[in-house]
Amino acid sequence: MTEELIIRKIDEEKEKYIEFFRKLVQCDSINPPGNEMNVALVVEAFLKEVGIKTELFPFGNNRANLVAYLTNTFNGKNLLFNGHMDTVPPGTENDWKYPPLSATIKRNKLIFGRGTTDMKGGLAAMVITLKILKELDVHIDGNLILNAVADEEIGGEFGTGWSVENPLKNIKCNFAIIGEASALSPLPKAILVGEKGHLQIKITTNGISGHSGMPSISKNAIYMMSEIIEKLDKLDELIPTPKPPMSLEKVKSLIGVVFPSREIFERIMKEQPELEGVMLSITSYSKALTMIRGGVKENVIPDSCEGVLDVRLLPNQKSEPIVDALKKLIEEDVGYEVRDKDSTSPTKIFVELEVICDSEGSYWDEWEDSEDLKLLYSIVEDIYEKKPFYFLLPGSADARYLRNKGYCPQTVLFGPGEGRSAHAVDEHVEIQDFLRSIKVYSIFAYRFLSKN
Ligand SMILES: [Zn+2]
Numbered sequence: 021m022t023e024e025l026i027i028r029k030i031d032e033e034k035e036k037y038i039e040f041f042r043k044l045v046q047c048d049s050i051n052p053p054g055n056e057m058n059v060a061l062v063v064e065a066f067l068k069e070v071g072i073k074t075e076l077f078p079f080g081n082n083r084a085n086l087v088a089y090l091t092n093t094f095n096g097k098n099l100l101f102n103g104h105m106d107t108v109p110p111g112t113e114n115d116w117k118y119p120p121l122s123a124t125i126k127r128n129k130l131i132f133g134r135g136t137t138d139m140k141g142g143l144a145a146m147v148i149t150l151k152i153l154k155e156l157d158v159h160i161d162g163n164l165i166l167n168a169v170a171d172e173e174i175g176g177e178f179g180t181g182w183s184v185e186n187p188l189k190n191i192k193c194n195f196a197i198i199g200e201a202s203a204l205s206p207l208p209k210a211i212l213v214g215e216k217g218h219l220q221i222k223i224t225t226n227g228i229s230g231h232s233g234m235p236s237i238s239k240n241a242i243y244m245m246s247e248i249i250e251k252l253d254k255l256d257e258l259i260p261t262p263k264p265p266m267s268l269e270k271v272k273s274l275i276g277v278v279f280p281s282r283e284i285f286e287r288i289m290k291e292q293p294e295l296e297g298v299m300l301s302i303t304s305y306s307k308a309l310t311m312i313r314g315g316v317k318e319n320v321i322p323d324s325c326e327g328v329l330d331v332r333l334l335p336n337q338k339s340e341p342i343v344d345a346l347k348k349l350i351e352e353d354v355g356y357e358v359r360d361k362d363s364t365s366p367t368k369i370f371v372e373l374e375v376i377c378d379s380e381g382s383y384w385d386e387w388e389d390s391e392d393l394k395l396l397y398s399i400v401e402d403i404y405e406k407k408p409f410y411f412l413l414p415g416s417a418d419a420r421y422l423r424n425k426g427y428c429p430q431t432v433l434f435g436p437g438e439g440r441s442a443h444a445v446d447e448h449v450e451i452q453d454f455l456r457s458i459k460v461y462s463i464f465a466y467r468f469l470s471k472n
Contacts, residue, residue, distance in 0.1 A: 022158050026462045034455055041144035042123035045133040051106035056170035059105035060084040063147050063168055070154045087187045088166040090150050096162030099468050100196040103143030104172030107135035108443050115445045136449040138442035142199025142435030149461040160469035172418050180418040184427050193428035195392050200417050201437030208278055209404055212433035214412035215419050217333030217381030224372040229323035238321035239369050242314045245325040251353050258345035262337045264303040265383045271299045274410050302412040307331045335383035382420035384429050396464050403459045
């Protein structure tokens with residue numbers, strides 16, 4: 021009965037919900053610099069209309085985190101919704117069909133704008149869920165807690181990282197959903213139980229500059245970099261063998277559930293090679309040299325060259341052994357000293373390594389035994405009228421802050437939108453997907469918090 025009321029309310033009030041979502045997109049919260057306060061104030065005002073308790077935690081310049089509580093009790097089960105308020109920059113505005121902060125609706129079907137997929141759609145749906153449950157005054161025993169965070173696009177330390185250590189610290193969390201877009205085209209909706217880690221190492225070769233007509237008395241830093249690049253694949257032999265959280269066979273069986281038969285699945289795999297790429301990306305670590313910069317003038321031997329090695333780690337794979345192995349490779353296989361620039365060593369020919377991004381992956385080990393997760397799965401299947409599948413996020417998100425220090429290992433990612441649209445020009449989300457996600461969050465929160 022209550023569930024029918026929830027669904028009916030969402031259908032009847034959908035125009036209001038779409039408008040609230042558009043308002044969030046229209047708030048500039050481009051990070052850097054962030055300005056998440058703009059979004060937080062709109063969220064706060066929306067929740068206060070129905071008397072939901074919210075706490076705003078300002079920091080920096082016009083930045084904030086927010087926590088809202090559906091009830092006043094913390095003795096029962098607690099369900100946490102997490103969504104980030106910041107977005108990546110839109111890039112060149114002229115490349116967009118519609119201005120990136122306009123939240124333009126097209127054909128009554130799609131909403132365009134920066135952050136529609138990543139992830140103001142998911143955030144709006146979570147905020148709306150609190151309001152619906154409050155307005156309907158549904159009987160629940162536990163608490164639904166919303167954590168709207170800053171800083172996710174830059175690493176999350178001041179957003180989810182801070183929230184877990186501060187306002188959430190003493191609240192026991194029984195289950196958490198992060199509302200990131202979780203459809204992986206060409207597949208339907210996924211529920212993500214893990215995420216990859218991300219390590220970036222800046223490699224700087226330092227040589228000796230000189231006249232390009234007399235290269236023998238200089239040391240060309242670009243050539244030094246090239247020697248390193250040539251040996252880079254040997255890194256795989258020097259690091260501990262990474263253990264994927266699941267085998268490729270297991271991954272195939274997880275994806276297989278969305279196809280009517282194994283034959284159809286095999287055929288689609290052949291037709292869509294990118295599908296295999298997605299599967300491989302979550303069962304293996306990868307590395308790529310993604311940036312290179314060197315040289316000052318056509319007739320000068322360069323004394324410096326910079327490269328960036330971008331490494332995607334499997335959950336549980338640590339970054340230190342990779343940095344150590346890279347150092348060993350450069351020293352022993354290529355033959356250059358690795359040290360800091362300000363060291364007292366007199367040699368001018370050396371290599372510097374600097375870790376510029378280091379976020380570990382995370383994984384919920386016991387997801388297959390969770391009844392709560394099965395409940396979420398069945399609700400997604402009902403609402404979306406299609407079987408979802410369990411998977412890992414090939415990128416990285418904030419889940420590591422909730423999972424890795426034991427705060428709430430039972431954290432999943434599920435939300436409206438398509439992974440591919442995130443960070444892209446003409447980012448958009450389907451309105452129907454957005455409305456369905458409100459239904460999933462509301463029904464799940466109601467059932468999860470009703471059965472104690
Ligand atoms: Zn995101």
